Amino acid sequence: MMRDQKLWTWHLAAGVIILLLLGLHMAIMxxxxxxxxxxxxxxxxxxxxxxAARSQSLFFGVTYVLLLGTALFHGFYGLRNILxxxxxxxxxxxxxxxxxxxxxxGLFVLGTWAAWTSFQNTNLV
Amino acid sequence: xxxxxxxxxxxxILGWLAGGRWGPDRYLYTLHRVxxxxxxxxxxxxxxxxxxxxxxxxAWEQSMAWVSGPLFVFGEYLVFAAFAFHAVNGLRLVFAxxxxxxxxxxxxxxxxxxxxxxxxxxxVLTLIVAATLMVVxxxxxxxxx
Amino acid sequence: MSDTRIPDKIxxxxxxxxxxxxxxxxxxxxxxxxxxxxxxxxxxxxIKERVDPTLAWRASCRMGICGSCGMFINGRPQLGCNTQxxxxxxxxxxxxxxxxxxxxxxxxxxxxSMFDAHTALSPYIVREQDEEQVRPTAEYYQSAKxxxxxxxFSYCIKCACCVAACPTCATDPRYSGPMALTQAHRYNTDxxxxxxxxxxETLSGEAGPWRCHFAGECSRVCPKGVDPGKAxxxxxxxxxxxLVGLRKQTTPATPxxxxxxxxxxxxxxxxxxxxx
Numbered sequence: 393m394m395r396d397q398k399l400w401t402w403h404l405a406a407g408v409i410i411l412l413l414l415g416l417h418m419a420i421m422x423x424x425x426x427x428x429x430x431x432x433x434x435x436x437x438x439x440x441x442x443x444a445a446r447s448q449s450l451f452f453g454v455t456y457v458l459l460l461g462t463a464l465f466h467g468f469y470g471l472r473n474i475l476x477x478x479x480x481x482x483x484x485x486x487x488x489x490x491x492x493x494x495x496x497x498g499l500f501v502l503g504t505w506a507a508w509t510s511f512q513n514t515n516l517v
Numbered sequence: 518x519x520x521x522x523x524x525x526x527x528x529x530i531l532g533w534l535a536g537g538r539w540g541p542d543r544y545l546y547t548l549h550r551v552x553x554x555x556x557x558x559x560x561x562x563x564x565x566x567x568x569x570x571x572x573x574x575x576a577w578e579q580s581m582a583w584v585s586g587p588l589f590v591f592g593e594y595l596v597f598a599a600f601a602f603h604a605v606n607g608l609r610l611v612f613a614x615x616x617x618x619x620x621x622x623x624x625x626x627x628x629x630x631x632x633x634x635x636x637x638x639x640x641v642l643t644l645i646v647a648a649t650l651m652v653v654x655x656x657x658x659x660x661x662x
Numbered sequence: 663m664s665d666t667r668i669p670d671k672i673x674x675x676x677x678x679x680x681x682x683x684x685x686x687x688x689x690x691x692x693x694x695x696x697x698x699x700x701x702x703x704x705x706x707x708x709i710k711e712r713v714d715p716t717l718a719w720r721a722s723c724r725m726g727i728c729g730s731c732g733m734f735i736n737g738r739p740q741l742g743c744n745t746q747x748x749x750x751x752x753x754x755x756x757x758x759x760x761x762x763x764x765x766x767x768x769x770x771x772x773x774x775s776m777f778d779a780h781t782a783l784s785p786y787i788v789r790e791q792d793e794e795q796v797r798p799t800a801e802y803y804q805s806a807k808x809x810x811x812x813x814x815f816s817y818c819i820k821c822a823c824c825v826a827a828c829p830t831c832a833t834d835p836r837y838s839g840p841m842a843l844t845q846a847h848r849y850n851t852d853x854x855x856x857x858x859x860x861x862x863e864t865l866s867g868e869a870g871p872w873r874c875h876f877a878g879e880c881s882r883v884c885p886k887g888v889d890p891g892k893a894x895x896x897x898x899x900x901x902x903x904x905l906v907g908l909r910k911q912t913t914p915a916t917p918x919x920x921x922x923x924x925x926x927x928x929x930x931x932x933x934x935x936x937x938x
Contacts, residue, residue: 397866401902404611411604422597422654425661438581440574447570460564467557474550477834477873478530499564506568513571523764523772524679524687532761532832538737539827539879546829546877613876616899622814625887632892633878 399469406466413459447510460503468496542633542640549606552599559596594658601650609636609643672696672747674705676717677758679765687765690714694755696747702735702755703742706769719769726885729819732826733769734758739826741885760826776825779838782864783846788857789914800917808853808915815848815893817886824880824890830873837873838864840880840890847897856914862904871897 420430424437430452433441446452472492476485534547569580584593612618618639619632672694679687692713694705703721710717721731724743731742736750739760747755763771789795824840825831831839838846846865849855864870871894881891903909926932 395866396868396870396872397901397905400872400898401905404614407607407611411608414600415604418597418600422593423657425657426653440577443570443577444574463560467553467560470553471557473873474554476868477830477837479834479836499561502568503564506571509571513573523766524681526759526761526763526765526771527835528761528832530833533829537734537739537761537827539877540882542876542878543829546875549875610876614874614895614898615902616896619892619895622811622889622892622896624810625814625817625889627887629884629887629889631878631881631884631887631889632895633881636878 403466403469406462406469409462410459410466413455414463416455417459444510447507450511453507453511456507457504460507461500464496464500468492540633542636545606545640549603549610552603555599556596556603559592590658594655597654597658598651601654602647605643605647605650609639613639670696671753672705673754674709675754675756676706676709676769677765678717678768679759680716680767694747698748700747701743702733702745702747702750702757703731705747705755706742706757717769718767727819729821732760732771732821732823734760734826739823739883741821741823744885760822762826762828762831763822771822773822775835776820776822776839776841779842779869780820780845782869783838783842783861784857785842785845785849787849787852787855788860789855794917798917800920802854802915803918804853804915811853812848812851815844815888815890818844818848818888818890819886821885823883823885824888827879827883828874829877829879830875834873836868838869840874840894843871843874843897844888844890844893847893847900850897850900853912854915858904862901865897865901870901871895874898 419427421437424431430446431437431439431442432445433439435442472489475488480488533550566580566584569576583589613632613636618636620630620635623630674692674694676690676692677687678684678690692709694700694708696705701724703724706717706719706721719731719733719742721742722728723730726741726744729741732739733742734757735742735745736752736756742757757769759765759769760771763773763775766772818841820841822841824844828837828840830837843865846861850858850861874891874894876891876895878891881889884890900909
């Protein structure tokens with residue numbers, strides 16, 4: 393069973409990617425008074441003008457989807473680890489894995505749809 | 518694997534939090550878990566809330582109004598702080614769990630030097646960097662806005 | 663470290679349990695007349711001789727090499743024979759059986775789960791059963807540098823203190839635990855061994871090092887300085903390298919060649935014929 397060895401390695405790789413992308417996201421969102429990066433419309437990072445500008449940017453669209461997928465994998469694999477360490481019986485283990493996969497994929501689809509729609513919709517700005 | 522038949526004596530979840538006189542690295546492990554779970558919980562809500570931007574300005578501004586209260590702002594700061602710790606400690610763990618910064622196999626001579634002793638400077642650096650990020654974040658959240 | 667205020671009375675608070683008699687473990691308090699240099703094990707012997715002969719625990723060598731007397735002393739898994747009462751810094755010594763193992767009686771844990779995990783990882787030299795294995799002619803070559811790669815991990819006395827300290831072992835019975843994983847790593851890095859693929863089946867799944875999160879408590883409590891935490895992280899590196907195909911394959915060590923063309927010096931008798 394190759395599973396845990398492979399999944400763990402991807403978990404670590406995802407962590408490094410998230411460090412970079414989420415670090416950038418945090419810097420834009422929460423260090424806006426200090427750094428003021430990518431707030432073309434001035435004011436706060438979550439003002440509509442800035443949100444619309446980022447939504448229309450290909451760079452942000454792609455990196456948001458990448459961050460979304462990586463973070464969902466990293467977070468849900470971590471949650472699976474925690475739950476499995478509590479020693480559920482094998483049938484419950486299988487159910488838990490499936491629930492996590494389905495919820496994770498569902499959230500990924502939702503987030504990608506939002507990124508795509510706001511990228512496509514030129515009426516936004 | 519035989520499950521033995523004596524009186525059960527596993528520490529259970531208490532063993533994740535406490536249950537003995539543990540060293541600092543053990544508590545870092547617990548904190549890493551707690552921050553991870555907190556971040557995951559916030560993340561799921563965050564994905565759902567920010568889809569409102571696909572519906573235009575009015576929808577976005579309404580969803581932002583929902584989370585503009587002081588309790589939410591403080592909660593967001595906790596998320597930022599949790600990220601600061603989880604990310605910096607996580608980076609340390611990526612190196613340590615791939616065998617870097619933990620020392621080579623040695624001849625054990627008492628008092629024993631363990632991988633934790635070699636990790637100590639990295640652990641201290643982690644805490645300093647995480648604390649600095651939390652302070653800067655606090656300033657940006659509550660003072661400079 | 664001399665303790666000038668030697669207390670004359672120490673109280674031992676011991677976790678008692680007898681199957682059939684007790685439903686749940688209880689605490690018992692016993693006085694011990696302290697003398698300088700007494701270990702926790704010495705205190706237990708005194709209690710058994712003078713106060714309560716029904717107290718049960720495991721001990722043998724009383725010098726920190728057999729690994730029998732692992733106990734949970736004042737909140738830390740350690741060997742009873744290796745723990746001076748004076749180093750605990752308290753007049754109350756709390757002794758309980760090692761956590762994460764079922765209790766057989768009083769301070770005696772059932773260590774089968776740890777030994778089963780150990781056996782499942784083939785903790786011995788695994789190599790092709792060739793003529794040399796059946797009828798050995800010479801020793802296998804191993805340099806000092808090659809031995810240093812695993813020597814530290816071979817000092818393990820199987821006392822189970824590391825497993826008692828591990829947070830994953832507190833909840834997860836499928837995790838092999840620090841002792842078994844360290845011994846698997848000890849053999850994987852031994853150049854005489856060829857069993858990496860053999861152990862990979864078990865190590866790549868739930869029983870492998872993946873549930874270790876480097877809390878490091880195992881290394882802190884190990885009485886022999888084996889540093890299982892370090893061994894497990896090194897094992898993870900080996901396995902990730904194996905996953906991406908970058909692991910260095912060292913052929914299992916070959917027997918040492920007898921030196922050619924060297925004359926025996928005069929006066930030195932020949933070796934006796936081999937009896938194996």
